[in-house]
Amino acid sequence: MSTSSVSKGCFVFKPNAKKRKKTTSLEDYFTHGSENTENGKLRFKTCQTLWDKMTADTEFLQDELNRKILDSLLEFIRKSASTFQHGANDWGSQMRAHEIPTAALVLGVNVPDHDMTFHSLSEQLQQSVTQFVVSLQAKECAALKQLMQNVLQRLMGASVSVKDDDLDESEPGCSTVDHKRAHCSLSTLCDWYNTVTKKASSGTPGKKRVSAGKDMHQHPPIVVIFKDLEAFNSRVLQDFILICSRYVEELPLIFIFGIATAPSTIQHMLPHSASSLLCIELFQSLSCTQHLATVIDKVILTSQFPFKPSGKVLQVLVSIFLYHDFSVRNFIKGLQLALLEHFHSQPLSVLCCQKQEAQGNLSKLSHQDVERIQQLPSFMRYVENQPPEDQVKLLTNDDHVKEVCQKLLKDLRKYHKNYYPILRCLHVLTSSLPKYPLGKQIRELHISCLEKNVWENEEYASAMTLLRMMAKEELVSALQTCSNILKPGKTKKIKAALLQLQDLLDKFKKPDSVSDSAAVDDITSPGKTLQKKTDLFQLQKSLMEMKGSRRSKKMSQYEMLREEALDFIDQLVRSHLAPPESQPLYEVCYYSSSAVLRRHLNATPRTSIQTALSNPYHYLKNEDLRNEDGTVSNAAPDICIVYKLHLECGRLINLYDWLQAYATVASAAEGKDPDSADYGKVNELKHARFIQAVSELEFLGFIKSTKQKTDHVSRLTWGGC
Amino acid sequence: MPGQIQHPGYEEEKLLRVSKLLPCRDVQAGRLLALMGEPEQYSYPSIFIYGHRATGKSHVLHTLLNELELPYATVSCVECLSLGLLFQKIILSLFGSDCVPLLPRSPSLSDFVRVYKQLCVQSTAKQTKYIVLDRADLLRDMEANILPAFLRLQELVEDNVTVVLLSEIVWEKFRPNTGCFEPLLLHFPDYSKDELQQIMCEDSHPSYTSELYSAFINILLGVFYSVCRDLRELRHLAALNFFKFIEPLEKDEVKESDIHRLWRNIEPHLKKAMQTVYLREVSSVQWEQQQMAEKEAGALRGLSAHAHVELPYYSKFLLIAAYLASYNPARTDKRFFVKHHGKIKKNNFLKKHEKTSNHLLGPKPFPLDRLLAVFYSVVDSRVAPTASVFSQISSLVTLQLLSQLGHDDQLDAPKYKCAVSLDFIQAISRTVSFDIVKYLYDFL
């Protein structure tokens, strides 16, 4: 798996095989520590299932998203293959110089995410077009020889055993057309290809059948995939292209360039002498932000996943995505980490699952689990709002608590069922507004809803005012989509809302009387214009004159309807988009410790090393090391002392002075009296310790040896005290 | 009209056939043949043929060798990844495949010569053997002894063999500093415009008169001759654009005699072709398709038109910082990025002792910490120096947006250069609404 991406450091490389092993160790990790193991086991099981579901869904999504581009790519390859078959009959293609058909596949800057795409691509190729597919990575092709070797081995590997030291091996006395003694050259490949294809066409059951058009049978193309073009050495690439172009008549070669940045890099990498041998066609995959949007839409903005990230957590994940890496995979991994953390840290997460299991688990709850429930802030809030006698029961009777929880969980599920459709409706209405007061992407709206009561912040207010002057047709269409969103809704609340919305729409549809239709027009006209102007000042002005006009005129029928509709929407929002904190037992489903997540996903090694060195107490928690004013006590580990001292030096550090300073501090630590003769003297021990500390610093990359000046080292850090 | 090549050593009709196959190259062919002499006669040990691409160097040679049925081996040095491969090919085509196993694995030159000698002794053929090395300039990159050895191979193997080297590069660039056996130099001059015309007219479209075609070629050369004289390239372009040329005829808007109208129709099209398909911005297939589709030529965007790259927020700023660091003199950083740079007088700051701008000289290398310093001062929010920030730098390197100089020992304070164009960086900074031009020393 490649690590060259805009997110390398932060990648969790976890092949599936390893995951199994890991999870088994995970289980006891769950149970261990907690007093009742079966609870832990349960949590682990649910966590496991959710995890796998998430992975499966997202992978499916990814395939869906790649489908279009892959299909077009396959089409391209088929076409060029068939032209190779019966191309050279018409005048034009005879006269034309023969070029190697090449697909430039642009996949966005995050290279590790490409692996999946390429994998599925080569699979589809294998089963639908040709079995001759080679995919190359830059790091295996440092030199032309390796590149050649890889290509040949992977192609002919099936039929012959090409040895590793293939390059110039030749045992005398083996038959003339064997590939054993093959110097890896394309001519060898040619011979091999001809033999193989002959076999295939004559129909001997030697090679696998190719399940494509019959011309594919005779001459299946040879597809060479360069996974990460940018990383390739351009010299090597040129030579390879040059060699291939000499065989373009015999071999139906096709290249695929995996490009992370932009197609123009081809022109930058290859001189024209090389690029003029290619016939490049372009394939753009959709941007990773769209990709993310779909993933969030399918995985987070749905009630089918009981586990929910809180606003902050989501914020962290999204910002990592947007600021550091454009890696969707990374995002998903982050989400899964959150999932893991939640189930591990929160014992009550045992209730965070589908309805039926939840009931079962609830009944299984132990006494202290119940106590945990009672201590949940949200539950307490709920209790306070109950009449006193219930309060007593809720605090004493476990079974009662369980029953109540049953109901509460049900409510929570309902809440979610209502929340998402309404959220989408609101987004539909507001996403078309100028300046996007409530955010362009739905995730932003979602986050702001999770934070606090969305209707309390002024963006919402401004959005509403803007909506209140929306032109008819837009409003209607928006509401129409809303109703479509609400249709699948199951809960009665949603059903009711849907009905209401429907007859509102009907009212809108019914034509107004002539008299106010005019009014409608000239009222709505500023509204219309409003869509166009985006700067706020303009907005204010128009708002003003609106007010004026409103005062003067009586409201037209359309306006009244609009008012009604928007009030209805507003009331929907208020009733359904309350933040989860308002719901009792929300802790069961929501994971909110964003700090942990940030620490894990976006580590700051440098700073933590520096804290460790400048303030050892922070990690060692040893009282003697506690220090107030940022000074290191002389009892600190040698490396800390040495580090502290080196901060006081310039770019070049004289080792001897350094040693002296160290010796003084060290002997101070030994508590010698400052007047004694050997105070601050350097003995072997101190010397040794000093040397060790220094070499440790060097290892950490704070200093390095230099040739500028004898017995000096140079600092690699800047600043200091 | 081709000047008949004559040589007593060979049958007339063969030579006639040869000269048919070699239009406008009879002089060179004649001289070459004369040098080669009769089949049994010795020829000069090594002949070095140079000339521009597609001036018929290898074509002439191979036609001669083929048509006159002389024993020869031809190897393109591009393909010879290893010496072994080179030797193997030669032995193979001179003595047949069953001799190849005589070569040991990873043979040295002396092995090759030994094997060659012993094979010569066996074979009784007295004819001159020819070894043709195409793209001979690559021999220089092989072991130092290869080129000189091939030049005097005749002497080394004591056989009637002649080595012919083909290259686009002049002999002066080959000669090793201690000198070597000087080959006989032969120059293949480039085709003149008329010759090009004549040659290209030979492959005229069957269903159209050759006059028409030659008229077309004439127009084509009118546009392209001043830029490109590579026959292969020109032929390619002709094939691509001919159908566009005859389009009006097909629709019989114009009659064949009316060359001028045809010219007016095709000329802008060819101009377009020079900017697109000639540079392979647009693939030849796409070009033809859009001709069929009657689209106006602007519809297709070339490769370099898609220069936009989506980057994470911080990567963008890192790149911007890198650009600034590599195009601004370090001394000016203070003025650009320190809020209150009181001391620096505008005028003495603006004295440009170097009159040429940095965008002419290209990017300068800069150390990592300068990059970070600039980065922290251009990025709006304060950024924690997280691992991912640093990894983004190295990722930018692998994406070839930055280029790292010197050995990549991270401890050893690496230096970088920014490897993107001004347009690119402007596009990037527009997306983060950062006015980069304000920060560039050249545009002050």
Place this chain on the structure above:
Amino acid sequence: MSKRKAKKTHMTVGACISQVQTILRERFCHQMLPEKPVGMESQYKHLLELLKRTAVHGESNSVLIVGPRGSGKTMLLKCVLRELLEVTEVKKNVLQVHLHGLLQTDDRIALKEITRQLNLENVVGDKVFGSFAENLAFLLEALKKGDRSNSRPVFFILDEFDLFAHHKNQTLLYNLLDVSQSAQAPIAVIGLTCRLDVLELLEKRVKSRFSHRQIQLLSSLSFGKYLDNVISQLGLPQDFPDTKFSEEWNDSIKRLCEDKAVMAVLQKQYNSSKDFRSLHMLLILTLSQVSVSNPSIKPADLLEASRVCGADSKANMLHGLSILELCLIIAMKHLNDIYDGEPFNFQMVYNEFKKFLQRKSHSIYNFDKPVIMKAFEHLQQLELIRSMEGSTANIQKDYQLMKLMLDHNQVMECLQKYPQCPTDVKQWAMSAFG
């Protein structure tokens, strides 16, 4: 002999010509040995003496034959050996080992080769030797075990001697010369080299074991001698089947060499280099024009030949450039004039070119940048310009520092020769500063 001649006195011209071709080509291309080496009699005698002593009296010895390329070192040696081997007892006694610096690129290979040439492979079999010296000693020892007690003399002939000095520790040289010093076995080490400073290449321990005999071949041929040599080179031998033809031919050669123009050409050749090989190149080119239709060498042929030899290849290549490429070359030339020879990059060249276009306000040449870049790349391919950076992998194309591999005059000359070169371009090139 006389019978054969009588039979063949009147051959057809064609037959004669082809006969001539065969003979002369043998001389010029295959270095057929002349019956007596020209202009190096003293060296010949010296070397002969030396080798005789080894061959006959079994004295070891070592000698270097030093002379510029094509001065006839190999020829000299071969002649000497030829004469030496006419003595029968020498013939059946002496062994020869020919090593070539270009072939035996390291001592392991060299040793294998020696073993092979002394055909001792079967003797050696698959023994393993501690050191090179041991191995060599064994080989020489093995030679002893012939019919006679005292071992047979061996000539070690090292062509391109200087290359052997680059082998690791100069082991081969050391051992050979060592043997030649100590009277283990009578060997003669004969080195041929074109490097006059060859002794500086030798390590001290090697140098000290070398006899410091050098045979210099700095040919001090007078032009007269040179001319005679040419005649003899072109002349036909006595035993040429068709005497009539041969006489005519030889006369024609004589006449040829009295021709003024030919004299001039040969004089030029003589001044540039006295060596035979370059002469041979000239002569083969001349000869190649001799045919049935042109049965004897005309002065014109020789002139033509010298023209072909003396052609300036760079100029030839420049002639084939497109106008655009030529313009770029001129721009670079101007840059060189301005920043006296400092390296430049594409951007600068582009600017320079643009300046020119702005001055001439017509639109024939204003191509867009990529097109110009392509032309620029082509120039780079032809190595008319060379990149200064070592690894150009990750530097933008248009900022790579380049150097022009042509000088001012070459550019100007090519401008004169260039077919229908536009005048304004000419003027631009002439103009002092871009």
